[in-house]
Amino acid sequence: MIIKGVIFDFGFTLFYFDNPSVERYYECFKKGLLKSIEILKENQVWNENLTNEAFIKTFSKKREQFFRKSIKTKMEFPTSLIFQNVLESLKEEEIINNLNNLTESAYNELAELYHSCEEDEWEPFENTKETLEELFIKGVKIALISNHPNHKTIKNMLKKHHLLKYFDVVITSAKYGKRKPDPDIFHYALRKMGLEDQPNTVIVCGDEYADIIGAQRANLPSILFERKYKFPFEREIDASNLRKIRNISEILDLIE
Ligand SMILES: [Mg+2]
The missing domain is CATH 3.40.50.1000 (HAD superfamily/HAD-like)
Structure with a gap:
């Protein structure tokens, strides 16, 4: 041939990915998400008075929605877009006050941090x-x-x-x-x-x-x-x- x-x-x-399991994936993504939240705190978008859990809850919900949509439509919804969507909806709900002009590259950085744990796991x-x-x-x-x-x-x-x-x-x-x-x-x-x-x-x-x-x-x-x-x-x-x-x-x- x-x-x-x-x-x-x-x-x-x-x-x-060594010994893959749903639990290990979740653990990996949670580690990454906590790093992303730290960046949002540094940028004063996510306020110290708000708990990490509140962010994680909204993020997980949106991620799940986009995941279902991507399976159905065969379209991909990049993680940076999910972060943007999560933050915009938190602002609409008045949980956060402003997005401090987060740029496209800031959303990309949040996505990269979120997936950073994967970079340590895949060999x-x-x-x-x-x-x-x-x-x-x-x-x-x-x-x-x-x-x-x-x-x-x-x-x-x-x-x-x-x-x-x-x-x-x-x-x-x-x-x-x-x-x-x-x-x-x-x-x-x-x-x-x-x-x-x-x-x-x-x-x-x-x-x-x-x-x-x-x-x-x-x-x-x-x-x-x-x-x-x-x-x-x-x-x-x-x-x-x-x-x-x-x-x-x-x-x-x-x-x-
Ligand atoms: Mg494969």
Whole structure:
């Protein structure tokens, strides 16, 4: 099979989160959210007389609403937008007095802090770097598509582990606006890789429904990375006809 490009997923395809559980995710996000609240205090937006719990309650409610909406519409609502929405509604309810002219970059900073704990938790698999390096040497174009609500977080993690240099393009749903399995995000990746007229030479590699079904909708071949952990509420894929790998380096066996 002639492969000129690979589109990778991020979570549980190139990187893993040790012992993942809903509790660990919540713990991680709570740590990040407390850092964001500290910044709001420094900017005198969140007043010392108000409890952290009051902010956390409104934030969690909004986040849940946006999450449901994103599942339904396949659109992404970036974390920075959720912060803006939370703060505007707290102002409307007169819980806070003013937003002290918070700028777009301030909302981005709040989002980055909120996700900062993830940057400590996600680690590349043992073979991720050498696999990317090998593909890169062979001249294969490499793209990443991640359903993540904060673009900078994904970039930071690739940079931290010296992997960014291998990618021709890094796409997140936060920046693109739509989530996998919407085929448009895959078509966008193909254009960025310069391979839009040779889609049969580009393979999608991911661990979940959104990757495999998205690839099928975009008419791209795919390969399922079989993850060790099961996620709660996961959508099942009919994997009987799929090519599967259990180690990321196995993708090299497909490349001539
Ligand atoms: Mg994944």
